[in-house]
Each structure stands twice: as structure tokens, then as C-alpha cells.
Amino acid sequence: MGTMDFKTDASAVTINVLLIVHPEEAASKQKGQRAGQTEGGRSSGLHDDGNGNKRSQPPQGRDLNGWRVSREPCEQTQAITSHSNEGTQMTVEIHPKDTTPQLFKKLSFGKGPRRLPSLRGQDNKAFQRTEAPRPPGGKDLHAYPWDKSSLKSMPVDLQQFEKLDAYALKVNIKNSVEELVKALLKQARTDLEKVRAIWMWICHHIEYDVVGYHNKSQLSSKPIDVLQKGKSICEGYAGLFEQMCSIAGIQCMKLSGYSKGYGYKMGQTFTGDSDHAWNAVYLDGRWHLLDSTWGSGAVDDSFTKFTFRYNEFYFLTHPALFINNHFPDNSNWQLLKPTLTLKDFENNRLHNSNFYMLGLLTAHPETAVIQT
Template identity: 80%
Template sequence: SFVPPGQQVCKEPCKQPQAVTPYSSKGPQVTVEIHPKDSPPQLFKKLSFGKGSRTTEAPRPPGGKDLHAYPWDRSSLKSLPVDLQQLEKLDAYALKVDVKSSVEELVRALLKQARSDLEKVRAIWMWICHHIEYDVVGYHNKSQLANRPLDVLQAGKGICEGYAGLFEHMCSLAGIQCMKLFGYSKGNGYRTGQTFTGDSDHAWNAVYLDGRWHLLDSTWGSGSVDDSFTKFTFRYNEFYFLTHPALFINNHFPDNSNWQLLKPALTLKDFENNLLRNSNFYTLGLLAAHPQTAVIQTVNGKASVSVDCRPATLFTFKLRGTAQQGLLTLKRQGMQLDVYPQKTASHKLQI
């Protein structure tokens, strides 16, 4: 598995120190639970802002009620009901917060308008997605890369591990259980049918809300880079906030299969073979595509594809740049497409 830079491997059993509570004073009290740097991931450092102390349970590993059925049941794009209209005022407030002196001060400012744990996570999410840009220079030159939370905050940029690390640290300060996850992704540069080997290529987060773990990706929520990884464009994407795990798995495969939050869990071969459906597929109201695989073999010279959708939708297609080699049938809730390649070869189908 991938080990984040700077993380040490514990070779001997580690003794966990007791929580340390500062002596009484007139100002706010803070209870800090301190663990060794090489502690297992379910142990966290927590800070509680405000008067008095706050006890936060150690996060439990995912399982049981965290799991969602696969394939997607078409119920919701998110794993937790979220009323976006009720969050509009909080979103607007978070976007205007301008604090870069310290991560602690930033979290303190954001939490002024956040009441529930969901609102705390939302405020942190919105701030990061609109204030941290993808570091295209650092991506090519790792010596110039900011990865520590304070460095990412003050530079205003980072790559996926920087986004995920800052998000995890801010949630920790807000008293929210959060994990930084690593794995493979079908992102910029992905090729249809690609296999994945070696170290992880992406990082994202899981947060614990309402008694369950939920997934999000603030890197992909913030915007996109061009094909050459030389230019980043802020383009907020709501889809990657508390995404339903059966949809998140389309382009995120964690090192630890438990963090798929799926039952049954997919294998890496399933992930490699499955058709890539990005966020636009679902935000357009499309529901499913058949077959599920990215590579389709013709049978007697014909390959068939179908797409299900909620609203009436107009489809067009191109096979090797032309629409002359197929029959497209529009239906009330989707379409059926039969294509007839004129020669034996690998053909790219665009719908």
C-alpha cells in the first residue's frame, strides 16, 4: 500500500499517552488528545474551540451500516440527504472568509456560522474548493510542492494530497472525524481500458456524519486542469461532496477496499474494466449505460449500447469521427444504439 511522505512505520508496539488537559485559566480551555506520529489511522488529534472541553470518540473502521449496495440503486447522487438551498447562506459566508495566517484561525472563522457537523464540513469544503488551486508547477517539480496543511493554506495551492491533508486537518480542528484516503483514480490522463499498478495516484477524504462514513474529493470539487497539466481553472463541482459510494467508485479505487463503502466491494479488475462515467453523466440525469465494460466486442459485426435516463434527452454519436455506421433509436427514458464497424480494428465510440 502507499505510505504518505513523512509517515513512519511503527516497528514495535506503541504505547498511547493519556489525554493532556491544560491547566485552568480565564481564557478558553482546549483538550488535546496526543498520539505518536506512527499511530494507526483510527486515532486522531482533536481540538475543540470555545469554552470548556469536548470529548470526541475515536473513529471506527468502516463496515456494517456504512455500506451501500452496489450497483447504484438510482436513489440519490449523495450518501446523505443535503438541502443545498438551506446551505446557500453558509456557502456564501464561507466563500468570503479571508484568513491565511493559520489553519486554526481559518477554522475558527468558518465555524462562526456553522451549527451542525454537516455545516462544519460544508463550510470547510466550500472554502477549500474556492480558495485552493491545483499546483500545476508543483505537479511537475516536486521540490516546489506544498503538502503540509499550513503550507497549502498560505501558498493557496497544492496537489491532491495537499487538498486532502488540509481538509483532514481542518476537520480535526473542528471536531469532525475525517480520514485521508489514497488509491487509484480515473482522472486527467486516463485511457480507456487502462490497468493500474504501483503506487497510488490520488488522495481524497472520508468524513463521519450522522453515524456513517461519507466520501468526498475536494481536489475534483475545486476545478480542473488541461490535458498537459499546465493550467488550472476553478470550476466548482458539487457532485464530489458526499458522493454516493456506488457512484464514487466509478473513478476512485481506494488502497483499502473497506473504504469503498460498498457491498459487495469491487475488485481492481472490475474497476479497470468498468465504463468510466464522470460527474456530467449523472448531473445530466443519465442513470446507467449498458454494457458496463469500457471495451465492447462486436458480435456478427455489430456492437450494441444503451443508456437509461430520467428526462427526455437527445443523443448523437460518432464512431471514428462519423455517424454513418450505426442506428440510433431514441426512447422515452433513454436510447439504444447499434453500431456496425466497417473493418476489424479498435474503434472509438463517442455518444
């Protein structure tokens, strides 16, 4: 017996349905389209954030590695398959036509404790299903400026992650994204733990491709290529993160925008296409931001060598801090109220992660640009 939980709606009507499912007839196709967004600002995906994390500045309209950001949506098709003919108990809510569809949070088929129905991909492996990502709304917004309340957008006890982090670092699968996720989820129960395991693995196993940055013809940002090669630029980091979350049943978006990365000059303006990519994940009823490229390490001043140097700051960063050096193409993904203009972003002082981790706040001046 399982239940399907919806967000509550005062105008909704709830009914119970009992389904008798036959395994050989249960496959139904579901398509998921998500808009791919790519790399951010004029500076490259790696930046000097106080931990020595450097990022390179590509030409305008290109990502950390100088690649133009792809805006084509990616489409995945998988079939839902039930493994039990014992029947399925579902709770369904019927909403008026003029209301916004609500997010399915849990779905269980047949016997057993599974929260989500399994999906079978082309390789016949069982995966979990992810609903189409919803756009951010009022519940997702955080107040600007930062009020020193928390470095992260949700309560996180890092000590509780110690065993999971250690396990994730030891997983060594490079031939299949699906098999990698399957191995990582063996020690992850909650959605937060799933995202954490994926984050830790990528930050410690994918290096920034400085050679690919200089030789674009040899570069691929496809998740399977990033996994097998073990290196990429920011779009590859964000794309792999998005696909791994999707396989794990987590709503995730790849976002693009400007960033104040390696090579950024104080007071510079941002024009042209975005040059950096990062992600948003949906946890506990709201969206959260993270940047696995900047969480993974640093490049040297000459941008010829990458060094793994993990940075916790960019995992579920508080949006009022994330906006300091990440400006998304779509202002809704600032997750802030009020949102900042590009001019605000250009004028604001740039702080590294150590500044915030020490609990510091800027008193005066408010902007990095002072007109005289």
C-alpha cells in the same frame, strides 16, 4: 450539566457519574493517531469529469502531482481543559471486554451549551476534540450498483447551505489553520454544516499546483504550507481537509487509491503505488466520501493552467458513484456491498459527473472492455 451519549448496546450497563473539575488540574493529554493515506490511481488528481475538470497523469506510484504518497501516520497531542468547577454530569456505559468500543458522539463539560470539551493546542487556542476515527462497518455500506436513488450518501438540502456557503467564501485567513477553522465555525452549528464550510472554503481558495506538479522539489503538502501558499496537489488538499475537520471536532480520514483522472486511457490497468488522495468524514453515524481536489476546478489539456470551477458532485458522493473513478487502497473504504475488485474497476465504463447529475444509467454494455 452535560451528557455523554454512546451508541446503544444491549449488553451495556449505564451508570451516572458526577465529576467535580478544577480548571488548574483538569488538563489531561490525549494523543490522536490517524493513518495518513494518499493519492490514488494512475491518473492525476484532476480529471475530466464532464465539467471540464481535468487531471494530470503522474508516473506510476505518484500522486496527481507525481509525488509519492506518504504512508506515515501523523500524531497530534493536545490537552483537555475544563473551564468550570461547577461539576460535570456524565452518563457512562460499561461494555463487556469482548465487544467493540462504541463511539462517543457528544461530550459536554461544565456550564454552557458546548457539545465538546475544548482542547488547548500549543498556541493556547481552544479547539474541539475528535475521537480516533473508527473503521467503516456494516452500517456504512451502500448497495452496488447505483439505484438512481440519490447522488449523495446522505440527504442534503443545498438551498439550506446558501448563507453558509456565501459566508465561507468570504473568510480570508491564511496565517493559521486553527484561526481559519475558528472563523468558519462561527456560522456552522451541525457537524454537516462544519464539513460543508470547510469543503466550500478549500474548493474555492486552494488551487491545483501545476507548477509544483512539474517541479516537485518546491512542493509541500503540509496543511500550513498549503494554506499559506494557497495551492497544492491532491495530497495537500486531503491533508488540509483532514486537519481542519480534526480541529472542528469531526472524524475525518485521508484516503489513498487509484483514480481515473486526466490522462486515463480506457481499459488501462493500474499497478504500483496509488496516485490520488481524497477524504472520508463521519456524519450522522456513518462514513461519507468527498474529493476536494476534483471539487475545486480544472486544468487545461496541456496541464499548464488551473481554473477554479466548483463541482458539487464530489461533496458526499454516493459510494456507488464514487467508485466509478476512485478505487481506494483499502477496499473497506469503498463503503460498498459487494465491494468491487480492481479488475472490476479497470473494466467498468467511465462516466463524468454530468452523466450522473442528469440521472442517467448505463444499459449496455456493462463494461468498457469487450473481448473479441
